[in-house]
Amino acid sequence: MTRPFLFSVWNRIMCDDGSKKGIFEAKVNSNRCIGEGFYRVNLGFCGDGARLFAGFIPGQFVEIDLSGAPLPAMDKIPEKLRDASGRSIILRRPFSLADVEVCGDVVNIEILYCCVGPASLRMMELKEGNVVSVIGPLGNGFDIDKNKKVALLAVGGMGAGPLQHLARELAKIPGMEVVAFAGAQSVDRLPFEKPFGDFSARPTLCLNEFSKSATKSIVATDDGSAGFKGFVTGAMESWLDSCKAEMKDIIIYCCGPEMMLATMAEIAEKRGIDCQVSMERRMACGIGLCQSCAVECRKKGTDETFYKMCCKDGPVFDSREVVYTL
Numbered sequence: 001m002t003r004p005f006l007f008s009v010w011n012r013i014m015c016d017d018g019s020k021k022g023i024f025e026a027k028v029n030s031n032r033c034i035g036e037g038f039y040r041v042n043l044g045f046c047g048d049g050a051r052l053f054a055g056f057i058p059g060q061f062v063e064i065d066l067s068g069a070p071l072p073a074m075d076k077i078p079e080k081l082r083d084a085s086g087r088s089i090i091l092r093r094p095f096s097l098a099d100v101e102v103c104g105d106v107v108n109i110e111i112l113y114c115c116v117g118p119a120s121l122r123m124m125e126l127k128e129g130n131v132v133s134v135i136g137p138l139g140n141g142f143d144i145d146k147n148k149k150v151a152l153l154a155v156g157g158m159g160a161g162p163l164q165h166l167a168r169e170l171a172k173i174p175g176m177e178v179v180a181f182a183g184a185q186s187v188d189r190l191p192f193e194k195p196f197g198d199f200s201a202r203p204t205l206c207l208n209e210f211s212k213s214a215t216k217s218i219v220a221t222d223d224g225s226a227g228f229k230g231f232v233t234g235a236m237e238s239w240l241d242s243c244k245a246e247m248k249d250i251i252i253y254c255c256g257p258e259m260m261l262a263t264m265a266e267i268a269e270k271r272g273i274d275c276q277v278s279m280e281r282r283m284a285c286g287i288g289l290c291q292s293c294a295v296e297c298r299k300k301g302t303d304e305t306f307y308k309m310c311c312k313d314g315p316v317f318d319s320r321e322v323v324y325t326l
């Protein structure tokens with residue numbers, strides 16, 4: 001199938017959906033490295049794109065066509081990615097948003113990403129003024145429950161992006177206490193801009209990206225090089241042990257590796273806390289047609305399972321409905 005044909009098919013599908021999503025050209029405003037292997041790219045939309053992206057819900061995602069971007073010079077590509085780097089890119093790649101900013105008629109979105117393969121390596125090479133094709137907004141984002149009093153964000157690795165965006169929205173709810181728990185293997189693998197503040201067992205404004213929305217954070221590292229020594233799930237459990245709020249008033253929002261989501265779901269279930277998880281699957285169409293992103297789900301109150309599409313029905317799910325792949 002040629003690209004123009006794909007483009008027209010996609011465009012027709014988008015329009016059939018009451019124009020809640022579409023294919024747009026976005027201009028690269030900036031693309032900067034914030035740590036080893038971690039980048040933030042800022043893209044600007046105008047016209048219809050700006051109108052739709054202004055209403056972007058945290059947890060929704062976009063699909064970006066990176067096939068036209070050049071590869072970085074070989075010496076800039078980490079050795080372990082060199083073999084895979086030359087693979088051609090047929091499919092767009094899904095990314096969540098870390099921020100959305102409305103500036104008059106223009107809407108700027110920011111994506112936090114890490115380089116793991118041919119498309120994300122090409123993303124590294126985007127320069128100010130380049131134009132990329134973006135499909136979005138896609139999927140269903142986090143359901144913000146304004147009746148809760150405490151929102152806990154469980155961040156694993158690149159899950160930091162959508163949860164930063166969510167923290168900004170939660171901060172607008174009067175009286176809502178928001179605490180982010182951010183985990184990584186070691187302090188160098190935390191996908192946040194340095195310098196970091198004071199890491200302590202109590203929530204502090206230690207991570208700039210969260211403190212912008214006055215969200216306090218607790219950092220957990222597997223090797224103990226910063227903050228709580230252990231997994232982010234352990235850090236949250238120990239915080240919950242001393243928490244005075246009633247469990248029914250708490251909600252947990254998670255984004256990260258599936259193992260972390262499964263453990264968070266168990267912790268939430270055991271304590272009777274509502275919990276939403278943002279799932280990841282390899283994606284192709286991004287709009288529920290190709291069935292490549294199936295997530296096994298449980299029918300409420302039974303052992304029977306069925307499949308939902310991560311791109312269309314998710315990527316955010318109630319933690320109780322998912323059958324995790326471990």
Ligand SMILES: Cc1cc2nc3c(=O)[nH]c(=O)nc-3n(C[C@H](O)[C@H](O)[C@H](O)COP(=O)(O)OP(=O)(O)OC[C@H]3O[C@@H](n4cnc5c(N)ncnc54)[C@H](O)[C@@H]3O)c2cc1C
Binds near residue numbers: 111113162280281
């Ligand atoms: C809804 C959604 C939101 C995402 N948001 C972000 C984001 O904000 N920032 C970010 O850096 N990445 C995000 N990702 C992951 C991102 O799409 C992949 O890292 C990207 O597609 C990699 O493309 P690549 O060509 O560089 O590497 P590839 O060669 O395609 O992949 C490199 C390695 O990563 C694995 N991988 C790639 N995509 C996935 C996936 N979806 N699930 C499990 N394993 C995968 C592959 O199996 C392979 O081992 C998101 C994925 C989804 C589904």
Ligand code: FES
Binds near residue numbers: 283286289291309312
């Ligand atoms: S990516 Fe095609 S159905 Fe989800």
